[in-house]
Amino acid sequence: MxxxxxxxxxxxxxxxxxxxxxxxxxxxxxxxxxxxxxxxxxxxxxxxxxxxxxxxxxxxxxxxxxxxxxxxxxxxxxxxxxxxxxxxxxxxxxxxxxxxxxxxxxxxxxxxxxxxxxxxxxxxxxxxxDTAFHATLSPAAYTYAIDAELADKYRIRRYGFHGTSHKFVSEATAEFLGRSLDSLKTIVLHLGNGASACAVDGGVSIDTSMGLTPVEGLVMGTRSGDIDPAVLIHLHRKGKLDFDDLDELLNRKSGLLGLSGRGDMRDVVGAAGDGDEAAQLALDVYLHRLKHYVGAYSAELGGVDAIVFTAGVGENSAPVRAGALAGLERLGISVDPALNEADDRGRRRISPEGSPVEVLVIPTNEELEIARQCLTVV
The missing domain is CATH 3.30.420.40 (ATPase, nucleotide binding domain)
Structure with missing residues (x-):
């Protein structure tokens, strides 16, 4: 063997x-x-x-x-x-x-x-x-608009994460659709407790939502995602939060947990369905941020062939998939309710027949991707 x-x-x-x-x-x-x-x-x-x-x-x-x-x-x-x-x-x-x-x-x-x-x-x-797949980002995509010498000294730039997952899923998408990888423009939404979006053009990452650290980008289970950095200065000055407090806030006390008291999407969706206003707001903020990135990456790619959901939430939460893409029909993006809510757990299409943009669910397999990459160098 x-x-x-x-x-x-x-x-x-x-x-x-x-x-x-x-x-x-x-x-x-x-x-x-x-x-x-x-x-x-x-x-x-x-x-x-x-x-x-x-x-x-x-x-x-x-x-x-x-x-x-x-x-x-x-x-x-x-x-x-x-x-x-x-x-x-x-x-x-x-x-x-x-x-x-x-x-x-x-x-x-x-x-x-x-x-x-x-x-x-x-x-x-x-x-x-995890960062390797995003090494193809252009300077325009990975550079933060701060003092250039300071950024260079402290290695501050966008690196991105979940790279093994984004690589595996974008390649599996081409295989599922029977298309050549270099012809596809794909948005991969890796939605777990940690979550990130990635714009993949011809198998190459051109942008991703996580940055210097895994905190930036989408709303996550306990991480804030995108936030005005001046909020932290304000909390330090007015709330007397020190740097350890702020780190704890952004990484462990924000996201779904910070908004609703629940860090698991299943609990948030269930509570929202029972009329819990805080849970509903948390879900709305989560979906709003997702839709923002889908729109942004559609523009960056100059059009999109496929939007793919993966990881724990992406593979298993029909309400999240439907909510993230609701109202995007004029962009050629829609979800078929019956397909989306089916019990199938394998690779599957959830967009209507003949839809201009394929919407898929592709289970990720980071361990297999790591193993495959090992064989390329030993």
Whole structure:
């Protein structure tokens, strides 16, 4: 068998999949949580060993049939990494150096790499970066209008995230439609607890909603998305919120949670349906922001062939899909209610027959995308 082990090492979790690449089938998968918490798994090295022990106990054995590569999700590649990269000591130094741009993610990603290298020193480790797909953004799309020297000194620009998902989904869209990738203009809406939009022209990312960090852009479960930066100055001056308070506000106490007290879209939709005004407002703000990006990216692309929903909310919430595109019929964009509300969970079309713009639901598969990218460099 030719297998790739995909590892997604978070700050307190380790998620993994073993994929057989000739059939692209998942042989095993798992999630280890509460890493570093008292009485739980000590650290990422212990979590990785626990994963190995599980494989040895339940199969398939990784020692008897080692993978051809181990692929690691790394959130931030900055301006240094534009594709899958075999991990070397220098690569690890760069990942660590970029940790100030993703302090919650890159250090944990690096711990997963170190743990894997300790157990499998002779197997290639490959870093696949969330930011890499957006390396094609033009200067006009990635530049913030602040002092240029200051921006350069502190590496301030739009980087974008969810790149492995946007790449996988845009390519799957071409396959589903039977069209060549380079002929398609696609808007991908990755809607989970974290959410981002991406304008893809011929398989190339030309704009995306997340920026220097994953806070910018769409309304999310607990993140604010777009906000006037002067709001933070006002809260600092008038509300006496310090920088840690503001960071906590934007990342963990805003979005759907901040507006309604509920961070899960299922709870928000349910409460809105029961007449909860705060939940209804949260849903309205969420949909308003989504529609804003659909319109903006339609203009940037010079027209759109397909709008694609993916990730937890995008794949499962019919009310969100319908609400995000309501009223866009004059742009050739509409949703068929029966198709949208069907129980099908696979790749599917939810726009009416003959619609000028295809509206699709394409389940994402970031682990498979990481595994595929590993094989291109080992």
């Amino acid at each position: 030719s297998t790739v082990l995909v590892v997604n090492s978070g700050s307190s979790s380790l998620k993994y999949q073993l994929i057989e690449m000739s059939t692209e089938s998942v042989l095993a998968s798992g999630l280890i949580e509460r890493i570093g918490q008292p009485g739980e798994v000590r650290d990422h090295a212990a979590a990785f060993q626990s994963m190995i022990d599980t494989f040895e106990e339940k199969g398939p054995s990784l020692t008897e049939n080692p993978p051809v590569a181990i692929g690691h999700r790394v959130v931030h590649g900055g301006k240094r990494f534009f594709g899958p990269t075999v991990v070397t000591d220098l690569v690890k130094i760069n990942i660590e150096d970029l940790s100030d741009l993703a302090p919650l993610h890159n250090p944990a990603n690096l711990q997963g790499i170190n743990a894997a290298q300790k157990v499998f020193p002779d197997i290639p480790q490959v870093a696949v970066f």
